[in-house]
Amino acid sequence: MTRIDFHLNVSDHLLYTCRLIRKAYGSGLKIVCYSTRPEVLENLDKLLWTFSEEDFLPHVVSGHPGVADTPIVLTDKADDIAHYDLLINLDEQWPPFFARFERLVEIVGTDEDNKALARQRYKFYKERGYPLNTFDRASG
Structure with missing residues (x-):
């Protein structure tokens, strides 16, 4: 059964996502980042190239060659996902394919709209x- 972690009070979703990716990749995990919003995936793609001068984070946006061989995949769909270690949800709704993964991370911002959407996702997972x-970023 998928383990689901909510990271609360995150001020910069994409920067925080890069940190999670670096840590997970360093632990040997393969990562999928999901969003239905193309601008989110595009901005994350750009940030991953410049995020760290010391770390290379090999990634690909879905639809490009090499998805099956690349440890970090940025996608808006489930049909070309080749690995199922860690899913990072950057969308407002739960990913329809999340149960395939060993672990799911939900990143929750500081604004009330984002928190309300996260509460809906939390309730959805809990009911199932x-x-x-x-993990509350505001407390440490």
Whole structure:
């Protein structure tokens, strides 16, 4: 069963996502970042190239060659996902294919609209019996 972690009070979603990706990739995990908004995936793609001078984070946007061989995939769909270690949700709704993954990370911002959408996702997962964890960035 998919383990779901909510990271709360994150001020910069994409920068925080890069940090999570670096940590997960360094641990040998393969990562999928999901959003239905093309601008989110485009901005994350750009940021991953400049995020760290010391770390190379090999990634590809879905639809491009090499998706199956690349450890970090940025996607808006489920049909070309080749690995299922970690899914990072950058969308406002739950990913329809999240149950394929060992772990799902939900990143929750500081504004009330974002928190309200996250509460809906939390309730959705909880009602289906998924193990949920929360990590509040405001407390440390």
